[in-house]
Amino acid sequence: MRILIATAGSRGDVAPYTGLGAALCSAGHEVALAATESFAPLAEEAGLEFRPLPADPRAHGDVQGRRELLRAAAAFITDLGEGFAGAVAEGTDLLLLSTTTAPLGWHVTEATGIPGMGVYLQPTTPTGDFAPTVMGARSFGRFGNRAAGRFALRMADRVFEPAVARLRERLELPALTAARMRRRQDEAGRPVLHGFSTALVPRPSDWPAHLTVTGSWWPYVDPDRRLPADLEDFLAAGPRPVLVGFGSMAAGEGERLSEIAVRALRRAGLRGILQSGSAGLFADGDDVLAIGDVPHSLLFPRLAAVVHHAGAGTSAAAVRAGVPSVTVPVAADQPFWAARLAAIGAAPSPIPFRTLTVEGLAHALTTAVRERSYTKAAAAAAQHMSTEDAAGSVVTAVRRLAEGSARVRPRPGR
Numbered sequence: 001m002r003i004l005i006a007t008a009g010s011r012g013d014v015a016p017y018t019g020l021g022a023a024l025c026s027a028g029h030e031v032a033l034a035a036t037e038s039f040a041p042l043a044e045e046a047g048l049e050f051r052p053l054p055a056d057p058r059a060h061g062d063v064q065g066r067r068e069l070l071r072a073a074a075a076f077i078t079d080l081g082e083g084f085a086g087a088v089a090e091g092t093d094l095l096l097l098s099t100t101t102a103p104l105g106w107h108v109t110e111a112t113g114i115p116g117m118g119v120y121l122q123p124t125t126p127t128g129d130f131a132p133t134v135m136g137a138r139s140f141g142r143f144g145n146r147a148a149g150r151f152a153l154r155m156a157d158r159v160f161e162p163a164v165a166r167l168r169e170r171l172e173l174p175a176l177t178a179a180r181m182r183r184r185q186d187e188a189g190r191p192v193l194h195g196f197s198t199a200l201v202p203r204p205s206d207w208p209a210h211l212t213v214t215g216s217w218w219p220y221v222d223p224d225r226r227l228p229a230d231l232e233d234f235l236a237a238g239p240r241p242v243l244v245g246f247g248s249m250a251a252g253e254g255e256r257l258s259e260i261a262v263r264a265l266r267r268a269g270l271r272g273i274l275q276s277g278s279a280g281l282f283a284d285g286d287d288v289l290a291i292g293d294v295p296h297s298l299l300f301p302r303l304a305a306v307v308h309h310a311g312a313g314t315s316a317a318a319v320r321a322g323v324p325s326v327t328v329p330v331a332a333d334q335p336f337w338a339a340r341l342a343a344i345g346a347a348p349s350p351i352p353f354r355t356l357t358v359e360g361l362a363h364a365l366t367t368a369v370r371e372r373s374y375t376k377a378a379a380a381a382a383q384h385m386s387t388e389d390a391a392g393s394v395v396t397a398v399r400r401l402a403e404g405s406a407r408v409r410p411r412p413g414r
Contacts, residue, residue, distance in 0.1 A: 001029045001093045001094055001398065001402050002030045002032075002092055002094070003021075003030065003031045003092070003093065003095075003398065004034055004051070004087070004088060004092045004094070004095050004096065005017045005020065005032070005033050005034065005096040006034040006084075006087065006095065006096070006098065006105055007033070007034070007100060007101055008035060008036060008053055008076075008080055008098070008100045009098075009100050010247070010248040010311075011042075012247060012312060012313040012314070013098065013121065014033075014035045015039075015219035016121060016216070016313060017096075018033065018042050018043060018048065018220035019046070019217055019218045019219050019220040019221075020217045021033055021043070021046055022046045022220045023392070023394070023395055024391075024394070025048070027395045027398075027399075032048060032051055032092075033046075033048045033049070033050055033051070034051040034087040034088075035050075035052075035053055036052065036053050036054075037052045037053075042219070045220060046220035052087070053080060053083065053087055054084075077100075077159055077163045078162060078163050080100075080101075080104065080163065081160075081162075081167050084101070084104045084105070085108055085111075085167060085171060088108050088112065088114065092112075092114050094117065095108065095109055095115070096117055096119045097116055097118055097119065098121065099118075099121060102116075102118050103157075103160040103164065104160070104163060104164065106181050106182075106184075106185055107171060107173065107176075107181060108167075108171070110173060111171040111173055115401065116190070117190070117191050117398070117401065118185075118191065119195060119217075120192055120193070120194050120195065121195050121196065121217075122194075122312060122333055123196070123201060123204065124152075124153070125149070125211055126148075126149025126150050127149060127204035127206055128143070128146050128206055129142075129204045129205060130145055130204075130336075131149070132148055132149050132151075133333035133337075134152055134332060134333055134336075135148055135152065135336075136336060136339070137335050153179075156178075157177070157178040157179040157182065161177065161178050164176075164177070164178045189209075191210050191211075191397060191401075192210065192211050192212070193212045193393065195214060195215070195216055195217040195390060196213065196215075196316065197213075197215050197216045197381075197385050197390075198213055198215070198388070199384035199388075200315065200316065200319065200337070200340045200341070200344065200381070201213075214388065214389075214393035215385065215388025215390030215393070216313075216316040216320070216385065216388070216390055217390050217394075218297065218317075218390075218391075219295065219296075219313075221297055221298065225295060227294055227298050227299060228291070228294070231289065231291055231299075234271075234289045235302055238271055239271060239304070240302060240304040241271035241272050242265060242270050242271070242272050242303060242304050242305045242306070242307060242365060243273045243275060243299065243305075243306045243308075244257075244273070244274050244275065244281065244308075245275030245276075245277050245307070245308055245314075246281070246308065246330065247277050248278045248311075249278060249330040249331070249334075250277075250309070250330060250353070251278045251279060251280075252279075252280075254280030254281055257279055257281055257356075258274060258281045258283060260358050260361060261274055261281065261283075261307070261361070262274070262283055262285070262288055263358045263362075264361035265287070265288065265362075265365065267358065268362045268365040268366045268369070270304065270365060270369060271287045272287065272289075273288070273291055273299075274288060274289070274290045274291070275290075275291055275292070275293075276290060276292055296313075296314065296317035296318075296321070297317065297320070300317055300320070301322065303321070303323050304323065305323055305324045305325065305326060305369050305374075306318045306321075306323060306324075306325050307326040307327075307365070308325060308326075308327060308328070309329060309330050309334055310325075310327040310328070310334040310335070310337045310338035310341065310350065311337070315327075315338070315340070315341055316385075318341075318378070319341070319344075319378055319382055321378075321382065322379040322381075322382035323375065323378055324347060324368040324374035324377075324378050325341050325368070325378075326347060326351070326361070326365055326368050327341055327342070327347050327350045328351045328353050329350055329352065331353075335350065335352075338350035344381055345373060345374065345376075345377030346374060346377045346378040346381055347368065351364060
């Protein structure tokens with residue numbers, strides 16, 4: 001089967017699909033990844049065909065407030081919709097759609113007849129178990145959580161509406177709102193697989209049967225990949241260090257964050273690694289090392305703790321490695337994942353980004369590293385994760401979909 005995985009956003013929205021794509025390739029499928037141009041190397045490293053999407057999340061700057069986030073999302077989706085249909089070339093047998101591409105992709109499946117399946121990294125369907133991830137960690141009670149979930153979906157529909165209208169016109173389809181298409185998919189029970197671990201978020205008790213939680217999908221890492229020599233030397237030179245990194249967040253904050261991180265690490269008596277990321281973190285000294293991009297799966301198991309922005313992928317990677325986190329959520333769904341890490345005991349209480357201080361970070365580091373309960377909780381969650389065959393569940397779902405399509409396909413001559 002020729003499969004196209006379509007996703008868009010930051011690195012955390014794209015990288016997990018490289019490992020999923022590689023697993024589908026190993027199962028005998030031909031897999032292409034459609035994403036924005038900067039992620040072509042990730043697809044190529046995983047052995048996937050790459051198809052560029054027109055939008056670039058970096059073009060709309062670093063955002064932190066909810067209002068800024070909505071404005072940037074609307075601009076990004078408008079760009080994305082301009083060329084989305086073109087990425088779905090002839091010959092695609094199945095379209096796998098992420099949270100960010102599904103509201104556009106369902107219209108493409110209608111126009112082309114190509115079957116589609118959701119492969120989401122976040123829980124988006126309303127539930128009474130918790131409030132929407134974009135609303136942080138607060139619970140409004142079961143009724144309030146469901147209402148908040150429906151409100152969040154309506155807000156997302158508004159963001160996608162202009163792009164959907166233009167896309168349907170380009171596809172020569174009759175007018176249909178983003179909200180109506182979403183409801184149509186729900187009513188049809190179209191399968192959606194969710195790539196997060198039940199170690200962090202149990203499957204909501206009130207979700208319908210067509211919504212599945214598989215476990216986390218991991219970025220592809222070449223089996224021959226190794227950590228850089230200077231990083232290996234630093235790891236071998238003393239006790240396990242702490243990594244500090246903010247991923248694609250906090251652009252322009254490098255000087256402030258670097259100073260806070262280094263001073264806090266030294267106050268806590270810990271060695272540290274600062275990962276540059278979009279913030280541009282840097283460090284100088286025998287007890288600290290600055291690095292660029294390295295695979296989490298190779299580095300995290302060798303750390304004492306990870307200070308991070310609580311993106312979904314980084315949060316899961318820290319748990320997978322069995323190491324405690326210190327979370328400094330910046331925006332979007334990060335407060336939700338930070339709260340989940342704290343709830344399972346794998347992290348102290350989150351430190352909101354704008355309240356980060358040397359004293360607060362040093363205290364959280366001392367707590368996370370010295371109190372063994374955090375490491376034990378992370379290790380227990382890691383054991384849970386190891387039982388989840390996340391990519392294998394998607395491979396199985398794709399096979400069942402293919403078998404179902406073959407059974408209902410008309411015979412030649414009829």
